[in-house]
Amino acid sequence: MRANSLALRLFLWAAGWTLAIVLVTGIVLSSLYRDAVERAFDGRLQVYLRTLVADLANPETPDERLPDAVTEPLFDLPLSGWYWQVTRIDTQKPEMRASRSLWDGGLPVLPRGDAVSALSVRSGYVTGPEDQKLRMVERNIDLGEEGTFLVAVAGDAAEIEDDIRSFNRALFITFCALALVLLLTTAFQVQFGLAPLKRISQQLAAIRSGQAERLEGKFPVEIAPLAREANALLDANREIVERARTHVGNLAHALKTPLSVVMNEAAARSDDPLAQKVREQADVMRDQITRHLERARMAARLSVVGTVTDVAPVLHAIARTMEKTHRDKDLTLRVDAPEDGQFRGERQDLEEMVGNLVDNACKWAQSRVVIEVLKERAEDGGDTIRIIVDDDGPGLTAAEREQVARRGRRLDETKPGSGLGLSIVVELAALYGGTFALGTAPLGGLRAELVLPAA
Structure with missing residues (x-):
């Protein structure tokens, strides 16, 4: 029972650490994957952003500083989740041109504290038309006398969430299988590692029930000293019991003869009241000595393990x-x-x-x-x-x-x-x-x- 209890405690301890490590690793991997997906998505948006900036810096006609479009069908589909917007911000009344997909709406402005690069490109999540969750990048462009513009491109964040959700699902299934394999491996290692202790426990029970006298068999180096000391203790116990039996027997023989002499002398003077009293008390002494010697012999026998x-x-x-x-x-x-x-x-x-x-x-x-x-x-x-x-x-x-x-x-x-x-x-x-x-x-x-x- 104690071995089983130790095995259970070791298994629970190892299982707890295994699950904790798997959980933390899963959270870290999911977070890293989210960052990678967002960077990849931002890179895709920045391609469109650079196209708009190039079109803005080199228009087809000198008088047209605001681009008309980006060659991507999603930017023409109303409320598709993919939008671009260019706003001139150095005038008292800002001028704005946007993709057809924005319909009559517009894109919000990211907080200035969200800049993520030395090129002043900002990225983050915003809420677009129809309460769509968008991933957006924007950049300020200063063309000198031509004006200052804010260029923004946004894409549907549902693609990011779907990608991350699929990854997390695969990660969960993989880590569940991994955790199960680790738990089974841990259980096997604990059971295998404690098998010698269980064998010692069974052999000690056999010794106590009289089916064996010593611990037999080979044990691992870590357990062998325990088995060796247990056998030495059993041998010492038997030696002590044998000495006790010998002393009890010697005492019985040593007292038997004097008592017999006292009783014989008292019996020879049966008419003497004192002799009768001595004989009476000698009988009591003999009964008491027999009783206590038997108890001593019995106590010595009780200390011997394995008698059936x-x-x-x-x-x-x-x-x-x-x-x-x-x-x-x-x-x-x-x-x-x-x-x-x-x-x-x-x-x-x-x-x-x-x-x-x-x-x-x-x-x-x-x-x-x-x-x-x-x-x-x-x-x-x-x-x-x-x-x-x-x-x-x-x-x-x-x-x-x-x-x-x-x-x-x-x-x-x-x-x-x-x-x-x-x-x-x-x-x-x-x-x-x-x-x-x-x-x-x-x-x-x-x-x-x-x-x-x-x-």
């Missing part, structure tokens, strides 16, 4: 043992467990927990004990197994069920036991991250439910 136990064989073995132990009660023990059910933990711990529950059920049952195993999915998404032990005994009230789970509490002193069984089950289940609960069985007696992590 098949549930069904353990339950059938416990059932056979209990049938022999309680043969005097003529009990019927039924085990209903799937063959593929697995407990993520040590076999000894599963035997300890289930054995206590079944033994307790057999002590109180009248004739039947049922052991059932269910595979379930936990709220956090993990797999669990639910082990249910039902009996047809007298059962317990809610208050009694709360008491019996406490350490050393017994409701009936006539039954054998130290009262530590259920409390051990509670602690073992909690250390494995599981739960234990008591309820009422459909058979009428007590129901014990044990929920443990599954492999």
